[in-house]
Amino acid sequence: MTGLELAIAAFALMLVAIFFRVPIGVAMGVTGFIGTWIVLGRSNAPLSLMKSLTYETFSSYSLSIVPLFLLMGQFATKSGMSAALFKAASDWLGHRRGGVAMAAVGACAGFGAVCGSSLATASTMGQVALPEMRKRGYADSLSTGVLAAGGTLGILIPPSIILVIYAILAEQNIVKMFIAALVPGILAALGYMLTVAVYCWFKPEAGPALERVPMGARIRDLGRIWPVVVIFGLVMGGIAADWNWAQDGVQALFTPTEGAAVGAVATGIYGVFSGGLTWRGFLDSVLSAASSTAMIFFIVLGAHMFNSFLAFTQAPQDLADWISGQGFAPLLVLAIMLVTYLIFGCVMDSLSMILLTIPIFFPIVQALDWTILGYAMDQEQAAIWFGILALIVVEVGLITPPVGINLFIINSMARDIPIARTYAGVAPFVASDLLRVVLLVAFPGITLWLVGVLF
Amino acid sequence: MSVAPEMERAVGGVIEKCARWLAYGGGIVLAGVAVMVVLSVIGRALDGVGLSPIRGDYELVQTGVALAVFAFLPWCQYNRGHVSVDILITQFPSRGQAFFGLIGDALITLAAFVIAWRIWIGFGEKFPFGSDGLRAALDMGSRPFFPETTYELAIPMWIPYGLAFLFSALFFLTALYTIWRALNWTLQGRENLV
Numbered sequence: 001m002t003g004l005e006l007a008i009a010a011f012a013l014m015l016v017a018i019f020f021r022v023p024i025g026v027a028m029g030v031t032g033f034i035g036t037w038i039v040l041g042r043s044n045a046p047l048s049l050m051k052s053l054t055y056e057t058f059s060s061y062s063l064s065i066v067p068l069f070l071l072m073g074q075f076a077t078k079s080g081m082s083a084a085l086f087k088a089a090s091d092w093l094g095h096r097r098g099g100v101a102m103a104a105v106g107a108c109a110g111f112g113a114v115c116g117s118s119l120a121t122a123s124t125m126g127q128v129a130l131p132e133m134r135k136r137g138y139a140d141s142l143s144t145g146v147l148a149a150g151g152t153l154g155i156l157i158p159p160s161i162i163l164v165i166y167a168i169l170a171e172q173n174i175v176k177m178f179i180a181a182l183v184p185g186i187l188a189a190l191g192y193m194l195t196v197a198v199y200c201w202f203k204p205e206a207g208p209a210l211e212r213v214p215m216g217a218r219i220r221d222l223g224r225i226w227p228v229v230v231i232f233g234l235v236m237g238g239i240a241a242d243w244n245w246a247q248d249g250v251q252a253l254f255t256p257t258e259g260a261a262v263g264a265v266a267t268g269i270y271g272v273f274s275g276g277l278t279w280r281g282f283l284d285s286v287l288s289a290a291s292s293t294a295m296i297f298f299i300v301l302g303a304h305m306f307n308s309f310l311a312f313t314q315a316p317q318d319l320a321d322w323i324s325g326q327g328f329a330p331l332l333v334l335a336i337m338l339v340t341y342l343i344f345g346c347v348m349d350s351l352s353m354i355l356l357t358i359p360i361f362f363p364i365v366q367a368l369d370w371t372i373l374g375y376a377m378d379q380e381q382a383a384i385w386f387g388i389l390a391l392i393v394v395e396v397g398l399i400t401p402p403v404g405i406n407l408f409i410i411n412s413m414a415r416d417i418p419i420a421r422t423y424a425g426v427a428p429f430v431a432s433d434l435l436r437v438v439l440l441v442a443f444p445g446i447t448l449w450l451v452g453v454l455f
Numbered sequence: 456m457s458v459a460p461e462m463e464r465a466v467g468g469v470i471e472k473c474a475r476w477l478a479y480g481g482g483i484v485l486a487g488v489a490v491m492v493v494l495s496v497i498g499r500a501l502d503g504v505g506l507s508p509i510r511g512d513y514e515l516v517q518t519g520v521a522l523a524v525f526a527f528l529p530w531c532q533y534n535r536g537h538v539s540v541d542i543l544i545t546q547f548p549s550r551g552q553a554f555f556g557l558i559g560d561a562l563i564t565l566a567a568f569v570i571a572w573r574i575w576i577g578f579g580e581k582f583p584f585g586s587d588g589l590r591a592a593l594d595m596g597s598r599p600f601f602p603e604t605t606y607e608l609a610i611p612m613w614i615p616y617g618l619a620f621l622f623s624a625l626f627f628l629t630a631l632y633t634i635w636r637a638l639n640w641t642l643q644g645r646e647n648l649v
Contacts, residue, residue: 294532
């Protein structure tokens with residue numbers, strides 16, 4: 001059996017195991033273990049790899065950003081920031097048709113700036129905004145749909161756990177990835193608001209307008225979101241701003257991991273002073289962060305095992321060489337990759353998809369020449385641009401049936417709303433996501449210009 | 456029908472407590488790491504006025520986070536926190552679903568065993584004590600000439616490895632218990648995760 005055949009067989013077997021409910025981390029790990037054994041011909045090879053692999057993976061400095069950001073996000077959910085954000089946004093937008101739904105989007109975007117997880121964003125904002133929208137007579141489908149979609153802003157707007165994992169796998173600069181995600185993330189929020197406006201233009205009864213809030217109250221409530229602004233500014237400013245112009249390059253105040261630690265401590269301190277983060281709340285935060293952290297590191301460990309097996313077979317490189325040798329149009333290849341994500345996203349979670357596919361897709365992306373509408377990208381730019389596109393399409397998986405975890409989270413908060421109505425409500429937002437992907441594919445400059453300005 | 460359901464519940468209670476407290480401990484270490492980093496960053500920013508970054512902050516982050524992650528593994532497994540794809544399985548009767556859950560738990564247990572076993576071997580390579588006879592009996596290999604340490608603070612690596620071994624052993628025991636639990640779920644015909 002050639003390396004490529006072995007890799008394909010192993011990949012197929014692993015997918016079968018995954019579809020029979022084998023936890024994804026263990027499916028990747030066991031397949032990688034046995035595959036390495038077969039390629040190298042002895043069981044000693046993967047076994048001696050395992051002596052240090054687990055500890056080295058868990059003690060990786062760049063991965064240590066993940067539990068710190070998870071802890072920060074958990075503190076943020078307890079700190080009352082979500083309510084302040086929603087109040088301020090609905091003051092400013094509530095008097096428009098569909099305004100409270102737009103406010104929910106705005107608040108999700110704000111919360112996404114201090115939380116790197118879509119699930120935490122969806123559930124936190126859902127608790128605040130869903131009762132409010134229902135009280136104001138908003139249609140069930142719009143209320144649940146907008147919150148499920150808004151939740152994805154948690155990961156589209158930096159900090160973002162998935163982007164950290166992508167950056168590590170593709171050996172890219174995490175800071176540049178975060179910067180690149182900023183404009184597409186804001187576009188996502190604006191796109192969702194526009195979707196709400198269009199929706200309510202066709203169905204005015206779905207999102208009744210509220211009374212206009214006086215300017216004094218608006219400004220007062222806007223002032224209450226200062227902790228979000230300060231913490232986001234501190235974290236992003238610290239990791240991305242240039243603090244020493246005298247020297248070449250960007251002299252940042254701290255590394256992304258340190259930024260995550262600063263964010264966690266700042267959010268925790270604010271939580272304690274705002275009264276939301278009690279000792280009990282701290283312990284709850286720890287348990288939630290513990291579960292997500294262990295889940296993520298376990299998959300990453302399995303993926304390490306599997307990817308080192310793939311590297312031994314040289315299959316990813318062979319595949320990339322073959323594809324670039326065939327002279328396929330790069331855009332066709334890109335479309336196939338993105339559609340693969342959309343299809344798998346219907347049943348699989350975003351992190352697993354990234355870990356499974358990037359080792360295969362990334363060499364292909366790097367092997368092709370990218371010039372789109374006259375915009376030529378070098379290898380690093382293509383890597384950043386592809387990472388943002390992949391991030392968006394895997395996040396669409398969170399809101400596409402049958403398995404869209406955000407849909408379930410929001411639906412579990414309003415059990416009287418049939419899930420089918422939530423599915424219908426989220427459809428326009430999925431359309432907005434797809435439109436945005438097309439836009440970002442056609443104009444890579446949208447993603448890349450801010451990186452170019454800052455670095 | 457089920458295998459010693461009362462005893463399973465009692466053992467489950469003990470496992471839950473151990474996993475929960477270990478996770479709390481890991482969380483406190485993680486929060487401590489975050490605070491340490493903040494102090495170090497402040498020290499570095501103000502090194503003009505006599506402060507300084509904390510020595511070895513980089514490796515303290517690595518060691519602290521690694522131990523926290525090991526400490527989180529049992530809690531995640533106790534709550535079946537590892538992601539799986541359930542879409543196909545939901546077409547099966549509930550007993551069938553429970554059965555595939557059992558297979559998943561068994562495979563996690565196997566992985567947990569390999570992880571703990573290999574970390575033990577790694578620990579042996581870094582642990583510079585013990586007589587040859589004892590080391591051979593415990594499968595620790597030959598004694599290292601130079602015990603490996605961290606770069607700045609020279610923390611002997613056998614300390615974090617030893618803790619990591621303890622935590623992964625608890626992960627293995629938790630996973631072993633979840634097999635029992637999943638077996639009973641399969642026999643009873645449905646999963647009953649609180």
